[in-house]
Amino acid sequence: MSSNTPSSSAGGVGSADSAAPRRNSKRPKYSKFTQQELPACKPILTPRWVISAFMLVSIVFIPIGVVSLFASRDVVEIVDRYETACVPDNFRNDKVSFIQNETTNKICTRNLTVPKRMKQPIYVYYQLDNFYQNHRRYVKSRSDSQLKDNSSWDDVSSCKPEDNANGMPIVPCGLIAWSLFNDTYNFSLNNQQLAVNKRGISWKSDRDSKFGSDVFPRNFQNGLLIGGKRLDPNVSLSEQEDLIVWMRTAALPTFRKLYGKIERDLQPNEVIQVTLENNYNTYSFNGKKRLVLSTTSWLGGKNDFLGIAYLTVGGLCFFLALSFTIVYLVKPRRLGDPSYLSWNRNPGGH
Amino acid sequence: MSIVTTDTFSWYQVTRLVKQGTGRVTLGIGDGANDVGMIQEADIGVGISGVEGMQAVMASDFSVSQFRFLERLLVVHGHWCYKRIAQMVCYFFYKNIAFGLTLFYFEAFTGFSGQSVYDDLYMILFNVVLTSMPVISLGVFEQDVSSDVCLEFPTLYQQGPRNLFFDWYRILGWMGNGLYSSIVIFVLNVIIFYDQAFRAEGQTTDMAILGTIMFTCIICAVNFQISLIMSHYTWIQHFLIWLSVLTWFLFLFVYGMLSPTYSKNVFQILTEALAPAPVYWTATLLVTIACTLPYLAHISLQRCFQPMDHHIIQEIKYLKKDEKDKVMWKREKTKAREKTKFGFTARVDAYIRSLRGRLHKKTHSLKSKDGNPS
Numbered sequence A: 001m002s003s004n005t006p007s008s009s010a011g012g013v014g015s016a017d018s019a020a021p022r023r024n025s026k027r028p029k030y031s032k033f034t035q036q037e038l039p040a041c042k043p044i045l046t047p048r049w050v051i052s053a054f055m056l057v058s059i060v061f062i063p064i065g066v067v068s069l070f071a072s073r074d075v076v077e078i079v080d081r082y083e084t085a086c087v088p089d090n091f092r093n094d095k096v097s098f099i100q101n102e103t104t105n106k107i108c109t110r111n112l113t114v115p116k117r118m119k120q121p122i123y124v125y126y127q128l129d130n131f132y133q134n135h136r137r138y139v140k141s142r143s144d145s146q147l148k149d150n151s152s153w154d155d156v157s158s159c160k161p162e163d164n165a166n167g168m169p170i171v172p173c174g175l176i177a178w179s180l181f182n183d184t185y186n187f188s189l190n191n192q193q194l195a196v197n198k199r200g201i202s203w204k205s206d207r208d209s210k211f212g213s214d215v216f217p218r219n220f221q222n223g224l225l226i227g228g229k230r231l232d233p234n235v236s237l238s239e240q241e242d243l244i245v246w247m248r249t250a251a252l253p254t255f256r257k258l259y260g261k262i263e264r265d266l267q268p269n270e271v272i273q274v275t276l277e278n279n280y281n282t283y284s285f286n287g288k289k290r291l292v293l294s295t296t297s298w299l300g301g302k303n304d305f306l307g308i309a310y311l312t313v314g315g316l317c318f319f320l321a322l323s324f325t326i327v328y329l330v331k332p333r334r335l336g337d338p339s340y341l342s343w344n345r346n347p348g349g350h
Numbered sequence B: 001m002s003i004v005t006t007d008t009f010s011w012y013q014v015t016r017l018v019k020q021g022t023g024r025v026t027l028g029i030g031d032g033a034n035d036v037g038m039i040q041e042a043d044i045g046v047g048i049s050g051v052e053g054m055q056a057v058m059a060s061d062f063s064v065s066q067f068r069f070l071e072r073l074l075v076v077h078g079h080w081c082y083k084r085i086a087q088m089v090c091y092f093f094y095k096n097i098a099f100g101l102t103l104f105y106f107e108a109f110t111g112f113s114g115q116s117v118y119d120d121l122y123m124i125l126f127n128v129v130l131t132s133m134p135v136i137s138l139g140v141f142e143q144d145v146s147s148d149v150c151l152e153f154p155t156l157y158q159q160g161p162r163n164l165f166f167d168w169y170r171i172l173g174w175m176g177n178g179l180y181s182s183i184v185i186f187v188l189n190v191i192i193f194y195d196q197a198f199r200a201e202g203q204t205t206d207m208a209i210l211g212t213i214m215f216t217c218i219i220c221a222v223n224f225q226i227s228l229i230m231s232h233y234t235w236i237q238h239f240l241i242w243l244s245v246l247t248w249f250l251f252l253f254v255y256g257m258l259s260p261t262y263s264k265n266v267f268q269i270l271t272e273a274l275a276p277a278p279v280y281w282t283a284t285l286l287v288t289i290a291c292t293l294p295y296l297a298h299i300s301l302q303r304c305f306q307p308m309d310h311h312i313i314q315e316i317k318y319l320k321k322d323e324k325d326k327v328m329w330k331r332e333k334t335k336a337r338e339k340t341k342f343g344f345t346a347r348v349d350a351y352i353r354s355l356r357g358r359l360h361k362k363t364h365s366l367k368s369k370d371g372n373p374s
Helices: A047-074 A095-100 A136-140 A144-148 A204-210 A241-247 A305-330 B011-022 B033-041 B055-059 B069-107 B120-130 B132-141 B147-152 B154-159 B168-192 B207-229 B235-257 B260-266 B269-274 B278-305 B309-318 B326-335 B344-370
Strands: A077-081 A107-113 A122-129 A184-189 A192-194 A255-262 A271-277 A288-294 B027-030 B044-048 B062-064
Touching: A047 A305, A047 B278, A077 A107, A107 A288, A122 A184, A144 A204, A144 B260, A184 A255, A204 A241, A241 A255, A271 A288, A305 B168, A305 B278, B011 B027, B011 B033, B027 B033, B033 B044, B033 B055, B044 B055, B062 B069, B069 B132, B069 B147, B069 B154, B069 B168, B069 B207, B120 B132, B120 B207, B120 B235, B132 B207, B132 B235, B147 B154, B154 B309, B168 B207, B168 B278, B207 B235, B207 B260, B207 B269, B207 B278, B235 B260, B235 B269
Parallel strands: B027 B044, B044 B062
Antiparallel strands: A077 A288, A107 A271, A122 A255, A122 A288, A184 A192, A184 A271
């Protein structure tokens, strides 16, 4: 890197002429800033820098990619799609009426086989497809002030159409709370109940600051249309963790939300019986429901893409470094070679 | 072109004739009250403040105090200004396209309902604070070559009139770069944070988290890109680039500390959700490098195969060849200047130049055909 040493000053005149002070009295004061002569580093892209940059990127990225890929491969995941399988055969042609009928039996049994050893805690998720929690109308339909503080229990203006039922405000109001997911899962292994810890599944900041401990559900799911789960009016909102998890609207139409944690190890080839209640109506909009059991690594859940992307970019950079090395060896251009100046290449006029 | 006229024509009529006749950009310079018309008529008016008063200065676009300063105005400041403005405008297009298109891509995933993936305050601050300072410092301080080199090589000024830095190739190239960056930022982040947990504690991504991650990637990629464009780094540029990135994280931190009544979904998003998650930092690094890699490859190739004049001169200065090989430096300086002639001698001179060019091409092709100098 070369630094730019200050050259002669702007006026083209040399040092100040002290013999005629009146002539120079209007000359502005010299400063490096105003004369644009601040010391600067002027890096240029030499072949050495180009190849080093690409090699550095590939040296950093390829190990990160390998580590990420291994972390993702370590995660064990069981995914079970059940929304069609859990509808009895006689209702297969009219699933919507099955789900909306209050008298039909919604209990369904599923068997999950553990493929590899799963170390605790094992996270239980429900995954929904084609459910647009990120739709603008849906996202707006909530009242944060109502959720936080009991004194604003009637602030339901932003919650239309789920703001009032039978003339009274709903707590918690809005479409998001109204559509709370209400399938339940019970796990058993070898006829022994597997406990699912449903505490601590939401973000701590939500529990402490966004959902008040003095706010209780009121007038909830009292209208003509029931959208989802009913809430216990004796439990404050800060402890209704299913609601808190649901109210954090998902980014994409396919999403998973944490249902609970299983706090014991599962050995390979064990068969878990899941007794689930298929209550939630995803049939009206062709949504899919899946039950997911997953361990986590330091990177999170199972997603090979990060590791693959790092390896791809690292590999590409390595290939670019090699190609540039070959280019600079086969067809070198001497740095600072004046024969490349345009008036030397094309002396017949510019 | 030179014009000699008598007093029957006024100078502003001459300027208008030249403008309309040649269609070129004209510059008029004068120092007296009678020059005001010409100065205003010309595309660029330069006034000289001096013995004849300040009328010319008040009517002009630029004013200097002596006629000889015109050389410096054109060759140094004109050259720098052209490049600075061209680079600034292209970069502005690039960063806004990279940012704005991600919003449109996200709409495809929200049923086209108009839901923004970014918090409102992110979008307000993008152009005001988070990406504006480095590009302003580029526009104010950038120098491809120093001022004495500009004076020694007036040919470099020709890059302006020939519009080498703001032609359609460059503009569309930068827009394409913005398009590519927006696609990379969006697609990589959506796939990395798709539906699985992003932390060891099992939490999954929600819209606020995805929005913050994508925005972080945009800020880092766009600021890294400008550091690749700049060639003249003063402490100001360094400071402002780092400040922009740090301001983003500081803003996230402070905004997250406000009560949820104001910060809503961003409440403690950095401290609680994102900063402890390794995938946040690894995804940002990946996206930043992936966005700027094509540009780096492109400029390396361009510098290797089609170096421009200022690249060669930068290399000569960098390797200090101007001091080591003074003969070569003087020779190149002389070639970069031409004495202006007018009238008949100018046409003769141009004809001699074109003949010389044709001879040079012939000897070149003969040399390459039979390998020995003819």
